[in-house]
Structures are given as structure tokens and as C-alpha cells.
Amino acid sequence: MKLLFLKPRSRLSILLSIIVTGPLVIQPSMAQDTGDHTYSSEAILAGLGVYNRQCALCHGPNGSSIDGINLSQGVFRTVVTDDDLRAVIADGSAAGRMPSFLLSTDEMIGIVAYIRAGFDPEGIGASGIGDPARGKLLFEGKGECADCHRVNGVGPRTAPDLSNIGAIRSPTSLQRNIVDPATALLPINRPVRLVTRNEETILGRRLNEDSYSVQIIDSNEKLRSVRKSDLVTYEIGDAPSKQPTTLASDEVADVVAYLLTLRGLQ
Amino acid sequence: MKIFNSLVLSASSALVVFLGASSSAQVSYEQILNAANAPENWLTYNGGYSAQRYSALDQITTTNVDNLQLKWTLQNQVFGAWQSNPIIVDGVMYVTERPNTVMAVDAVDGRVFWKYRHIPAENAVVCCGANNRGVAILGDMVYMGTLDARLIAIDRVNGQPLWNVEVGDVDLAYSVTMAPLVVKDKVIVGVGGGEYGIRGYVIAFDALTGEEVWKTYTIPGPGEANHDSWEGDDWEHGGAPVWITGSFDPELNLTYWGVGNPGPDWNAGQRPGDNLYSDSAIALDADTGELKWYFQFTPNDAYDYDSVQVPVLADMVWRGTPKKVMMWANRNGYFYVLDRVNGEFLEGKPYVTVNWSSGLDENGRPIQTPQPEGMPTYPGNQGGTNWYPPSYSPRTGLFYFTAWEGYASIYRPEESEYVPGQAFYGGGFSVLAPAPDAPTIRIGRTNPINAWTNEVGYTSVKAMDPQTGEAVWSFEQFDVSDSGILTTGSDLLFTGGREGHFHAIDARNGDLLWKLGLGGQIVMAPVTYMVDGIQYVSVISGNSLSTFALRNQ
Structure with missing residues (x-):
């Protein structure tokens, strides 16, 4: 039995978030x-x-x-x-x-x-900059976010569900994900491509991984647990599947404002 | 009624004779001295005075190990990392659970004979969890150190406390998390509290009475040698705890201990000097506690590189000369070979990426290369390795330990004021992650989902050749591991990891021979023992202690 082990990818540079000072009011x-x-x-x-x-x-x-x-x-x-x-x-x-x-x-x-x-x-201030209602329209339309992301039970599951993203990410992080996704992508969310010994190709996104297996949600929205010993190819994408947005900066602020309203099932 | 009672009594006496599972024979110092020749027992935290964690038992082999079968499981009733290392004497296992409970367990079927529970004082504090790593045994007593810095002797037959003495001042955040070490007629422990500005020491008590016999500070006081490695009153609260069980060489009459970080942890500029004997190996006379030699791995440490690793002892022909060596994979990322007679530095090489130092000089002193502010330091705060017990197999001549690869931290030193009994960190650190807000490796693992991935760090179990300072093989895991190592007389190596897999590996070449997912993090070192001709292997995963033996046995 030989352990299939994949080396971590080269390390990305660290982005240090800049703390914005200014008057803030609690929500x-x-x-x-x-x-x-x-x-x-x-x-x-x-x-x-x-x-x-x-x-x-x-x-x-x-x-x-x-x-x-x-x-x-x-x-x-x-x-x-x-x-x-x-x-x-x-x-x-x-x-x-x-x-x-x-x-x-x-x-x-x-x-x-x-x-x-x-x-x-800085979060509470940022939510005051953009307009959540406009952001929702952009999210579902021109921004093409809803093409991959699901919110409150609507949309595909291939990209991470964003129903509570406003509760778990800072505005800075959300903005960076939209503007420069390659530096903001969490490692677990990198797109993966697996080829099994049976020559099946599986595309998807990881949910969990250990030394011997990987759990993914595939492009057909199926939960798959795959043993690494059954794989002939296991590629972890360096780049996210999405490109930097073409939205204007005020539109990005609107989308961020909308995302910040998504706080999960209350 | 009377007749019924006597029938019951004679029946249970017969059981004792047949199963031999509740022997009350005393455990002598000579027995512990000769532990290597009686591998049916596991008599000390590290399996014997040389701390090799090597057992001569060889019933389970590289060819039959895939017939291992679960024989019993004991569930912990307390959540939290279960770091305890059981000891086994004549078919009885003594194991602790959080915070300070000892259990005597039938090693064949896992049923509990008795349970002794000490409730630590409410103001007991420890930095990193209410851990206890096990007991020591001598005569009719087992000995447990406590979170509120006490040492308790317990009757090993009926679980009653016999004496209970103060090891350190709980108000000043002294604690004991390590398993004590019995040497001759003494019980020896060290103190924790390196994050709270203690002044560390190793202390010995009379095993029968609990009377203090000697106490040696790990920070020299005024008038003592090396006191000048500290400035002003820094020495009074400079940390240097001892929280992992040491080893003992009976021929040299020396006990060996690893000393932890100086305090405050991360602000080295606040405590100028080498800060001896923090981050050092120390050799203490077993009878008097007198310091015979020291070797400091990380002078003026800014990275929390506790040198609390188990000092592993072996006699070997080292590069052509017979030597009494000590092998040490240090938290600072270097592997060392020392002459344990006098502490002489023989060899030292990095075993993971190291950038806090560009190398060691001819005396083993690191050439320090601090990284610019905001830049990552390798290895990161939890180190290239840590307290996870290593193993040395005299059969393979290899030293096995758990290393963390690709793991770095960004340090933020800050001025800290010492306030008695309070946290004394001197800043903080963050673990290097590939993206802002990305999940990172924590001190322990409580989440079944690994969302940080191997990009933040992963395990490499290394088989180090002490002759060369190079690993001859390594066995990788996707997540990091805090598990120790066990090797056996049939060249098996057992270890765990945070993923909860229990692995049996060929100690000669690193091949995985068998594994089983036990579901919870393994943060102790497996042990092996024999009862009635059957070899058992025990491991703790999550909240379960599981014991295996070959199928049909």
C-alpha cells in the first residue's frame, strides 16, 4: 500500500489587511x-x-x-x-x-x-457605503455571481453557498474576493480535477481532505468521497474558477453591502 | 448468607490465580531499571529510563499486523485533548483523564477497577488545555501531578490518596501536566507556567512520604553560574518550565530534562541575554538535583521554541567511536546529537525549513537571522516538532519523530508587564496562511473538517539516522500530527495524527502496513504490553482509548 500524497502548492504572498479608522456605529x-x-x-x-x-x-x-x-x-x-x-x-x-x-x-x-x-x-462603515438593494441586483445580474453561488436555497451549489457570508467574512475579505479572487481564495475552495483508475474525470470543489481521501462536491452537485489510492490524477487548481470582476468600484461596494446582509438563517 | 459470601470470595480468588490480572506485587526500582527486559509491562511514561519508546515485544509483526482487531474501548467522560500516556503493570493499566483523574483499568478487557478524581483549585491556569499526560509508579503507589501544581500519591490497589503535597504556587500559575519520573526512592516532576511568568524548576520528593528532597531552578539565581544570562529582575519571572517527562542514565546517575521557553514568550528584546537555562537540555544529579551540564538550543528565544522534547538516550558506536548519546529533534527545527556524559555538541542539522537561523556554529550555537517584521518565520510557533514523544529503535538504529513541514508563523512582539499569576506573552503570532481570513492550524484539532489544508502545514514522520543527521525515510500526512511514536522488536512503528488514523508502519522503510480511522485526534504516543501471552497495542483517539491485538487472540 503506497500513500498518495500531494505536495502543497507554492506559498502565496500574504496580504495584510489595512485597518480603516473612522467613526463607526454598531449595527x-x-x-x-x-x-x-x-x-x-x-x-x-x-x-x-x-x-x-x-x-x-x-x-x-x-x-x-x-x-x-x-x-x-x-x-x-x-x-x-x-x-x-x-x-x-x-x-x-x-x-x-x-x-x-x-x-x-x-x-x-x-x-x-x-x-x-x-x-x-471597518465592517460596519463599509456596509454604509454601498447600497444592498442595488448590490442584490448586480449579484443576480450583471455581476454573474449567482451563476455559481447559491443564496438562501436559490442557485447552484458548485461554488460555496453565500447565505451566511456576511456573518463569517469581513468586508475587506469580500471585496478582495471580488476584485482579486486569486489572492483571496481559501485553499479548500480551489477547484480540483480528479481522474480515477476507471478513467472517470471528476471536477469539483473540496469539502474536506485527509491523507487517504478527499470529499468533494462535484460539478453535478453530488457529494463524492474518493480514495486517493483510486486516483491516477489529482490536480488542485492554482487559480479560482472566477476571474476578477469587471464591475465598477461603486458597484463592487454595492455587492459587498448586499453580501453583508447575508447572515444565515436567523 | 455466610456460605454464599465465602463462595463468592473463593471464586474471585480463583480468578486472580488464573488470570493474574489484579496482581498487587510491588513495582521496584530494579524493575523499572530493567524495563527493557520485561516488555510485558510499560512502566514509565517513556517506556523506560532511556526513553526510547521501543518495546521488544514481537508477536505483532510486519506480516500479521493487518490482522489487528479492536479488543476494547474505554470512553473518556471529559472532552478535550486526551494526551495521557497509559502505563501497564501486570495486566493493570493506569491512565489519567482530564483534568486530574486516574483510572485503574483491566488491560485485557477495559473494565475499570477504580477511579480517583482530584478537582484542581479553581484558580489553576494553564495556557494550552487542562492536560495531564499520565502517572508514574513505584511500590504500591501511583503518582500524579495536577493542574493546581500538586503531586498526589495514590494507592495503586484501591485508588485511595496517600499523600498530597504542593509542587508550586497555584496563585502564581504553577501547574503540573507531565507524568512524574520515579528514580530510585524519589518522584521527580517539573512545573508548567511558561506563559505566566513563573520561574521554572525540577523538584524531587521522597516517594514514600512526599517530603521534598531537592529542587533545582531552571533559571539560576543571584550568585549562581549563568545568572548573568539575564538582566535586572527578568530571571524572577523568566519562565523556563519543564512540562515533559525526562530520562535517566543509571550509570552516570544523571536525569535529563528539556526546559521550555523563556518569558515573556515572544518579546525577546524585553529580556536581553541568553536566558539560561530556557530552551536547554539539562543534566541533574539524580540524588541531589545538582546541575551537571546544560546545552542551550535557542538562546534568547523569540519564537516559543520550548525544548521540552523527551531526551532520548542510546549507547552506540557513533561515527566510529562508542558514545553515550542523547538524540533530540528540537522544536526549533534542528536535530541534535549530544554526548550525554558532558553535554558536548556532536551534530546538529535542520530537518525542516528553518529561517530564524542560518546554521549552527561548531559548538551548536545557532546563528540567528530574525525575519523582518510581518514576514514568516520557519518553523512556526508550534515548532518543527514539539512535545510529541519520539522513539529510537536499537534494531534499526533510527530515531523516529513527528515533524511539521511547511508551517510558519508571523510574530508580533510587544512589551508585556509581568503581573503575578497572569498571562505574560509579550505579543502574539499568527500562522502563515495562503489567503487572509483562511482557516489555520490551531494548537489542537476539534473539527473533523480540514479546511486549512496542507498548504498551512502537514506531517512528516521522520526516520532520522543519528550517524548522518539525515532522514532515511519520511511518512507524510495531510494534516499535522501531535502523536508520538512507538517502535517494537518486530520493526513495527505505530503512530497517529490529528486526522485520527492509527498507523502501523514498517520502521525500516516507512511503508504503510495497516491503518484504521479511529475518528478523533491522536495526541499521545501508542503503547504496547503483553498479558497472558497476548501482545496488545493501545492508542487514544479523541475521547476513546482503544486496545488492539491480533485476531483470534
Whole structure:
């Protein structure tokens, strides 16, 4: 038995996102949910620093590395209010697995703001720039997004479903995906081409992979689990299947604004 | 009624005689010394004092290994990475589960005899999970270190605690996650807390009474040699924890320990100097704790390159000369061979991509090449390898360990103020990913979906030839692995990985001989033992401890 193993592709350059400063207002729905109301942009940015220093080690860059918790989406095990959040940070939780952190008042205000702002200092501002309604029309028409992407049960499944994309991606990331998809594509979403020993060619997109098998959704929208030992060819595309958009920048802003409204099944 | 009781008693006595599965014979120091000659037991965390994790058992072979069959499974009742390494004595397995519970388990059928649960103090803190990696045994006692920095002796027959002593100050974030090491009449442990500004040490207790016998700091105090490798009061909270079980050479009477990172972790500029003995191998006199030698792998470390790897000992003819060597694949990406008599550097070569250093000088000291701000450092924060126990097979002469390839981090050093008992990181890091917002490798794996892919890092189990410092084969996995290695007298190598596959590999050439998907991450090293003539192999995957033997046995 010989293990078929594919070398990772050459590493792409890293794009560092630029933090946009400016007046920000928390989304009304979020403020209502949390009972607290406004977080200043300064606090959110300060919180970003606190988060990277103190929290990211365990919670991960997106706040989703601990089971049952997704900090950027407001999914917690026990926390409901901001007071709960402060208590967990100050006192620790989960029988010592979450240690206690001694933060200054400003740091505490910042980290709570950062978490409540969905890890997204610039996001709320960006959603105010474009027009979501125009963005929806562009998404479904001229932008050709809906040719591959599915939203709320409508559209093909070959590209990732975007029904909750506004909850899991920052505006910067969404914009980059539209304008320069090659540098923004997540590795798992690279198009793959498999040829089996039976000479069947399978095109699709990966959902999961390990040393011995790969799980894909193929171009016919079928879930396929393929053993690598059954393959004669396994190609992972360097480039995404989509090209950089030809939309104008204000149109891109509209599409981003629309995407930010897509927050999954409420 | 009386007659009924005595019938039951005689029936169970008969069972004891026939199955021999609940022996209460004491475990002597001599037995541990000779562990290699009695492979039916697995007596220490690392399988014996030389820490080779090599068992002479050879019933399971390269040709019959595909007849392995699951014999029993024990489910953990506590979620979280299960890093524990069982020990097995006369058919009884002693294994810990989070946070600080010991179980005595029938090694033949997985039924539990007793369970002792210690609940750590509420203010116990650890950086990276409520881990416990197992117990030590001597006489009638098993010994467990705890998250709240205590050492507890437990009656190995009935599970009752016999003594419970303080190892370190829980208020200052000292902890014990490692399995203790018994040497002669002492129980030796190190302390964790390298992310909280502790001052690390190794400490020995009288095995019978729990009385402290010696304590050796891993950061020298004022007046001690190498104190000047620190400035000001940095030494008082400079980290240098010891959180993985060491090894012991009875002829030299030296115990060997790997020392962890200096604190704060990522801001080396805040603690000028070499920061001895952080990131070092240290040799301590087994009776007195006196430091006999040290070798520092990463002076003034800025990358969290704990040198907590297991010091693996072997006697070999090394490049024509008989040597008592120590083999060490370090978290910093270099593989080292040291003379364990005096700590002399014999060989050191990178085994993965390394860019924090351009090489080692003739004394093994790295020539440091820090990367510009925002640029990736190889290997990344979790290292080229880490605490995952390696193995050395005297049959193949090869040293086997788990390496992470293609894995890098971008560091962000920042000034950190030391506050007792609080996190003392000195900045942070992110894992290099191919696109912004892409998922990356975390400290452990709890997701069955690998959305980060091998572009962020992958496993290479390496078979290193200590004569050359070059790997003779490597076995790759798509995800990274925190699993240790077991080798056997039939040239089998067992290991796991985060994907949950349990692999049997030919130790001579790296061929995959058998595998089984167990479903959860394997973050310990498999062990093997024999009861009533049957060889078993045990491995922990996710929340299950599974034990295998050949079909029809």
C-alpha cells in the first residue's frame, strides 16, 4: 500500500489587511441583542490588539477555534450580556480551561467592543457605503455571481453557498474576493480535477481532505468521497474558477453591502 | 448468607490465580531499571529510563499486523485533548483523564477497577488545555501531578490518596501536566507556567512520604553560574518550565530534562541575554538535583521554541567511536546529537525549513537571522516538532519523530508587564496562511473538517539516522500530527495524527502496513504490553482509548 500524497502548492504572498479608522456605529440589531449600545472605533481597534495578544492563542484569528464558541458571530457557551463577557474574561471559565485575564479598563472595554463588533472594525462603515438593494441586483445580474453561488436555497451549489457570508467574512475579505479572487481564495475552495483508475474525470470543489481521501462536491452537485489510492490524477487548481470582476468600484461596494446582509438563517 | 459470601470470595480468588490480572506485587526500582527486559509491562511514561519508546515485544509483526482487531474501548467522560500516556503493570493499566483523574483499568478487557478524581483549585491556569499526560509508579503507589501544581500519591490497589503535597504556587500559575519520573526512592516532576511568568524548576520528593528532597531552578539565581544570562529582575519571572517527562542514565546517575521557553514568550528584546537555562537540555544529579551540564538550543528565544522534547538516550558506536548519546529533534527545527556524559555538541542539522537561523556554529550555537517584521518565520510557533514523544529503535538504529513541514508563523512582539499569576506573552503570532481570513492550524484539532489544508502545514514522520543527521525515510500526512511514536522488536512503528488514523508502519522503510480511522485526534504516543501471552497495542483517539491485538487472540 503506497500513500498518495500531494505536495502543497507554492506559498502565496500574504496580504495584510489595512485597518480603516473612522467613526463607526454598531449595527442596531447587535446593540439590541447585547443590551449595550455603542462602541467607539478606538475601542474596537484597541480590542483588536488585546485580542491578538491575549485571546487569539486559543480562540484563533476568527474566534472560532474552541468548540461551541464563535466569538465573532456572538456564539458563546454561557455569555449573554456584556457583563457576562467581562466576568468570563476577568475570572476565567470552564474549570480553568479559560484562564482569567487581568485587563485594564480600556483593554476590557476594547475587547468587549471588538467581540461585539464581530471582529470587524471597518465592517460596519463599509456596509454604509454601498447600497444592498442595488448590490442584490448586480449579484443576480450583471455581476454573474449567482451563476455559481447559491443564496438562501436559490442557485447552484458548485461554488460555496453565500447565505451566511456576511456573518463569517469581513468586508475587506469580500471585496478582495471580488476584485482579486486569486489572492483571496481559501485553499479548500480551489477547484480540483480528479481522474480515477476507471478513467472517470471528476471536477469539483473540496469539502474536506485527509491523507487517504478527499470529499468533494462535484460539478453535478453530488457529494463524492474518493480514495486517493483510486486516483491516477489529482490536480488542485492554482487559480479560482472566477476571474476578477469587471464591475465598477461603486458597484463592487454595492455587492459587498448586499453580501453583508447575508447572515444565515436567523 | 455466610456460605454464599465465602463462595463468592473463593471464586474471585480463583480468578486472580488464573488470570493474574489484579496482581498487587510491588513495582521496584530494579524493575523499572530493567524495563527493557520485561516488555510485558510499560512502566514509565517513556517506556523506560532511556526513553526510547521501543518495546521488544514481537508477536505483532510486519506480516500479521493487518490482522489487528479492536479488543476494547474505554470512553473518556471529559472532552478535550486526551494526551495521557497509559502505563501497564501486570495486566493493570493506569491512565489519567482530564483534568486530574486516574483510572485503574483491566488491560485485557477495559473494565475499570477504580477511579480517583482530584478537582484542581479553581484558580489553576494553564495556557494550552487542562492536560495531564499520565502517572508514574513505584511500590504500591501511583503518582500524579495536577493542574493546581500538586503531586498526589495514590494507592495503586484501591485508588485511595496517600499523600498530597504542593509542587508550586497555584496563585502564581504553577501547574503540573507531565507524568512524574520515579528514580530510585524519589518522584521527580517539573512545573508548567511558561506563559505566566513563573520561574521554572525540577523538584524531587521522597516517594514514600512526599517530603521534598531537592529542587533545582531552571533559571539560576543571584550568585549562581549563568545568572548573568539575564538582566535586572527578568530571571524572577523568566519562565523556563519543564512540562515533559525526562530520562535517566543509571550509570552516570544523571536525569535529563528539556526546559521550555523563556518569558515573556515572544518579546525577546524585553529580556536581553541568553536566558539560561530556557530552551536547554539539562543534566541533574539524580540524588541531589545538582546541575551537571546544560546545552542551550535557542538562546534568547523569540519564537516559543520550548525544548521540552523527551531526551532520548542510546549507547552506540557513533561515527566510529562508542558514545553515550542523547538524540533530540528540537522544536526549533534542528536535530541534535549530544554526548550525554558532558553535554558536548556532536551534530546538529535542520530537518525542516528553518529561517530564524542560518546554521549552527561548531559548538551548536545557532546563528540567528530574525525575519523582518510581518514576514514568516520557519518553523512556526508550534515548532518543527514539539512535545510529541519520539522513539529510537536499537534494531534499526533510527530515531523516529513527528515533524511539521511547511508551517510558519508571523510574530508580533510587544512589551508585556509581568503581573503575578497572569498571562505574560509579550505579543502574539499568527500562522502563515495562503489567503487572509483562511482557516489555520490551531494548537489542537476539534473539527473533523480540514479546511486549512496542507498548504498551512502537514506531517512528516521522520526516520532520522543519528550517524548522518539525515532522514532515511519520511511518512507524510495531510494534516499535522501531535502523536508520538512507538517502535517494537518486530520493526513495527505505530503512530497517529490529528486526522485520527492509527498507523502501523514498517520502521525500516516507512511503508504503510495497516491503518484504521479511529475518528478523533491522536495526541499521545501508542503503547504496547503483553498479558497472558497476548501482545496488545493501545492508542487514544479523541475521547476513546482503544486496545488492539491480533485476531483470534
